[in-house]
Amino acid sequence: MNVSDQFEKRTARAELLAASAPAVAEPLVFAAKLFRLQGRLAAAISARHADAPFSGGAADLPRIADLLPPLLSFAAADGPPELAEAAETRASDDPTTAATRLRVYWEGGRDALEDYLSRAFLRPFAEVLARAGIAADRPRHEGHCPACGSAPIVSFRKELPDSNGAARYLVCGLCGTEWAFNRIRCPSCQEEDPTKLPSFQSDVHKNVRIEACETCRRYVKSLDLTLDARPLPEVDDLVSLAMDLWAIEEGWTRLEPGWAGI
Numbered sequence: 001m002n003v004s005d006q007f008e009k010r011t012a013r014a015e016l017l018a019a020s021a022p023a024v025a026e027p028l029v030f031a032a033k034l035f036r037l038q039g040r041l042a043a044a045i046s047a048r049h050a051d052a053p054f055s056g057g058a059a060d061l062p063r064i065a066d067l068l069p070p071l072l073s074f075a076a077a078d079g080p081p082e083l084a085e086a087a088e089t090r091a092s093d094d095p096t097t098a099a100t101r102l103r104v105y106w107e108g109g110r111d112a113l114e115d116y117l118s119r120a121f122l123r124p125f126a127e128v129l130a131r132a133g134i135a136a137d138r139p140r141h142e143g144h145c146p147a148c149g150s151a152p153i154v155s156f157r158k159e160l161p162d163s164n165g166a167a168r169y170l171v172c173g174l175c176g177t178e179w180a181f182n183r184i185r186c187p188s189c190q191e192e193d194p195t196k197l198p199s200f201q202s203d204v205h206k207n208v209r210i211e212a213c214e215t216c217r218r219y220v221k222s223l224d225l226t227l228d229a230r231p232l233p234e235v236d237d238l239v240s241l242a243m244d245l246w247a248i249e250e251g252w253t254r255l256e257p258g259w260a261g262i
């Protein structure tokens with residue numbers, strides 16, 4: 001399955017969930033359209049990579065910056081008000097400013113909480129790099145993605161063959177890489193004291209947990225795939241948006257926002 005097909009799979013999953021979860025249909029429909037657009041970007045970026053391979057560094061960004069306008073138009077037209085406004089402002093950037101914003105994000109100067117649009121745009125680029133085995137030249141942090149250094153957008157648990165019990169995985173919000181991670185450890189500050197790592201569940205979304213850390217006050221949402229393996233964690237994440245609203249209300253900060261921007 002090539003990178004564009006992965007985005008098509010995410011689109012189909014978001015559309016399916018939107019039809020069955022009216023309360024969160026709006027963010028899911030938005031995400032479905034975003035994944036479709038990212039799939040087209042991935043195809044264009046893959047073609048350029050085939051012509052002349054990317055290096056994984058910020059020097060690649062001017063070679064893809066011309067692909068940004070359709071994403072900005074989409075976010076301005078279909079995004080929630082705050083995002084739409086940011087996209088409109090950015091649409092009038094001159095090419096140098098547009099490229100600089102992407103470089104600042106790529107070099108770790110801003111994160112997805114501050115710059116959703118750069119992550120949304122660079123996602124297909126980072127995923128094409130990861131798939132091609134090219135290391136992204138970005139700052140690395142312990143507990144973050146081994147391929148590109150970005151924070152995990154979501155976590156999931158799945159049963160491993162030949163083992164008793166489920167393993168915990170983290171999913172990168174920028175390049176889509178999944179990696180195994182210690183079950184009792186905060187991916188933000190590396191806290192390992194179980195008494196400081198509370199988790200919260202709700203009666204409504206029984207397969208979802210908020211995995212929090214009292215030391216850094218951040219959390220990662222975790223999906224249990226041991227009973228149902230169909231969910232795509234970063235897509236199904238949006239179904240339990242109410243749990244993020246609850247956690248934020250309680251004073252926790254999500255380590256890496258999901259595709260609804262929260």
Ligand SMILES: [Zn+2]
Nearest residue numbers: 145148172175
């Ligand atoms: Zn990554």
Ligand SMILES: [Zn+2]
Nearest residue numbers: 186189213216
């Ligand atoms: Zn922590």
